[in-house]
Amino acid sequence: MAHKAEDRTYDVIVVGGGPSGFVAAIAAAREGARTLLVERYGFLGGMPTSAALGPISPFYFDDEQVIQGIPHEFVQRMVADGGSTGHIRCTNPHGSGSYLCFYDREAYKWAALSMILEAGVTPLFHSFVSGVRVEGDRVTGVSVTNKSGTSFYSASVVVDATGDGDVATLAGAEYVVGREADGAVQPSTMMFDMAGVDTAAVKAYMDDNLDDFEWASEMVAVHPYSERLPRQHFVGQGFKRLVKEGMDAGELHLGRDSVLFLTTCHPGVLHFNSTRIQNVDGTSAESLTAGEIEGRRQVMSLSRYLIARFPGFENAQLIATGVQIGIRESRHILGEYTLTADDVMSGRKQEDVVARGYFPVDIHNVDGVEGYGEGGVWAGLDDSYDIPYRCLVPARLDGLVIAGRAISASHEAHGSFRTQGGVMAIGQASGTAAALAALGGVAPRRLDVAELQAALLRQKASLRRDPERAREERRRAVQAVSAALAEGRISAKYLADAGTFTGQAPRL
Numbered sequence: 001m002a003h004k005a006e007d008r009t010y011d012v013i014v015v016g017g018g019p020s021g022f023v024a025a026i027a028a029a030r031e032g033a034r035t036l037l038v039e040r041y042g043f044l045g046g047m048p049t050s051a052a053l054g055p056i057s058p059f060y061f062d063d064e065q066v067i068q069g070i071p072h073e074f075v076q077r078m079v080a081d082g083g084s085t086g087h088i089r090c091t092n093p094h095g096s097g098s099y100l101c102f103y104d105r106e107a108y109k110w111a112a113l114s115m116i117l118e119a120g121v122t123p124l125f126h127s128f129v130s131g132v133r134v135e136g137d138r139v140t141g142v143s144v145t146n147k148s149g150t151s152f153y154s155a156s157v158v159v160d161a162t163g164d165g166d167v168a169t170l171a172g173a174e175y176v177v178g179r180e181a182d183g184a185v186q187p188s189t190m191m192f193d194m195a196g197v198d199t200a201a202v203k204a205y206m207d208d209n210l211d212d213f214e215w216a217s218e219m220v221a222v223h224p225y226s227e228r229l230p231r232q233h234f235v236g237q238g239f240k241r242l243v244k245e246g247m248d249a250g251e252l253h254l255g256r257d258s259v260l261f262l263t264t265c266h267p268g269v270l271h272f273n274s275t276r277i278q279n280v281d282g283t284s285a286e287s288l289t290a291g292e293i294e295g296r297r298q299v300m301s302l303s304r305y306l307i308a309r310f311p312g313f314e315n316a317q318l319i320a321t322g323v324q325i326g327i328r329e330s331r332h333i334l335g336e337y338t339l340t341a342d343d344v345m346s347g348r349k350q351e352d353v354v355a356r357g358y359f360p361v362d363i364h365n366v367d368g369v370e371g372y373g374e375g376g377v378w379a380g381l382d383d384s385y386d387i388p389y390r391c392l393v394p395a396r397l398d399g400l401v402i403a404g405r406a407i408s409a410s411h412e413a414h415g416s417f418r419t420q421g422g423v424m425a426i427g428q429a430s431g432t433a434a435a436l437a438a439l440g441g442v443a444p445r446r447l448d449v450a451e452l453q454a455a456l457l458r459q460k461a462s463l464r465r466d467p468e469r470a471r472e473e474r475r476r477a478v479q480a481v482s483a484a485l486a487e488g489r490i491s492a493k494y495l496a497d498a499g500t501f502t503g504q505a506p507r508l
């Protein structure tokens with residue numbers, strides 16, 4: 001259906017329908033803004049659906065649920081649809097965080113689409129933003145290229161949720177790429193799934209060979225979820241001996257020295273976050289092309305090697321890769337403030353908090369094949385920290401708010417907030433800010449932050465700890481894990497802090 005010229009003016013245009021973008025669009029529309037969401041693919045979700053990701057990492061700092069609001073509603077929607085386990089607790093948080101939420105990727109796409117449509121967002125799929133109009137220092141709209149040609153859409157405020165900061169860069173924003181010393185970005189990964197796996201045999205191998213794993217965890221449900229989904233979940237990073245044998249014999253082509261695998265929402269299906277491709281520039285088609293080729297080489301080699309040599313894979317098949325290789329990191333747009341490693345690690349609180357961060361600093365090895373501690377970084381935080389509004393507002397440019405992984409932050413800080421809960425919470429903040437600025441006729445930079453915080457709280461975002469609630473969440477988790485241990489559903493050997501769970505009454 002052709003668009004009429006008069007249809008092309010919006011209060012807010014969100015570019016990019018990933019986890020930050022679809023949440024931003026919902027937030028903006030709920031604030032009353034006429035909102036357009038432009039997405040290059042024909043579905044929503046960004047990396048979690050297009051790059052075939054596995055779980056949503058925790059919404060939690062330890063057992064405190066830090067991410068609430070629209071992201072929480074979204075997960076609850078998938079759980080209600082029978083397409084997700086919701087967040088289930090890891091018995092060992094090292095390597096994957098304190099909780100993981102398994103989701104079916106079709107359920108993810110549908111929940112996101114349903115929620116934007118219910119909020120009144122206008123989606124525009126199969127459309128790539130290839131240009132930006134800037135008047136003075138103000139972004140006033142975007143050029144969209146698709147099968148119909150190139151059209152201009154104007155907006156009072158544009159939200160850049162492209163992950164790569166495409167809109168901001170086209171508008172002339174300053175940015176940095178990757179690590180400060182040398183610009184190195186986190187490695188890319190082509191994710192894949194295998195079906196027909198005897199998961200019990202894989203788990204038994206893991207149980208018997210835990211010394212061959214860098215880390216591993218079992219999981220315990222704290223909230224109910226659909227009876228149709230598997231009850232037993234686990235994650236592990238290891239199989240190091242078999243990987244070494246394969247590499248030494250020239251039978252295996254892989255960019256890392258271990259296999260990272262997880263259970264999924266589907267019986268007999270395992271998910272693999274196990275390839276590693278270095279130096280992919282997610283903003284260069286040539287580099288992305290090279291990354292796709294190398295990623296697929298590693299996927300084919302590892303999946304064949306798993307079938308040939310690994311316990312439990314005798315009847316397995318490779319069933320899915322993504323539409324594209326997974327890009328963890330590219331540009332960081334310079335904003336009014338740049339979030340630092342120290343802000344994150346020390347759990348710093350900020351006056352203009354609009355979202356909270358909670359995940360350990362997780363940087364996959366940028367230089368080599370090894371895991372954490374030997375090039376990669378997995379560093380726990382002193383406390384949850386605040387993400388200030390200033391990180392979402394690009395320096396100099398007006399009419400633009402940044403969402404998601406491209407906000408103003410160092411390589412190390414990005415290593416923490418980049419997981420889905422973090423970028424969704426940032427999305428809720430950026431969409432709300434864009435709507436308030438557009439409807440109030442003020443530049444995002446001049447927005448009254450107290451007004452923004454009040455709007456976020458109305459939409460049930462969490463901006464500070466509720467100690468009572470945190471204590472209750474801890475109590476519930478300890479009870480669930482203690483019961484699972486007492487009933488033999490989990491093993492003490494995977495428990496990071498076994499002492500807490502072995503008494504009759506939980507120690508709080």
Ligand SMILES: Cc1cc2nc3c(=O)[nH]c(=O)nc-3n(C[C@H](O)[C@H](O)[C@H](O)COP(=O)(O)OP(=O)(O)OC[C@H]3O[C@@H](n4cnc5c(N)ncnc54)[C@H](O)[C@@H]3O)c2cc1C
Binds near residue numbers: 017045051164419
């Ligand atoms: C390999 C890998 C593994 C990961 N593992 C986990 C995990 O286990 N748990 C977890 O919670 N998180 C994980 N993450 C992190 C998380 O998925 C990302 O940080 C998150 O998706 C970033 O969200 P975003 O909205 O900022 O960007 P993206 O997810 O990159 O979404 C950007 C969207 O914008 C669209 N777009 C881009 N440019 C344009 C344009 N010019 N015009 C129109 N549309 C455009 C894209 O198609 C996409 O839909 C992983 C990421 C990767 C890459």
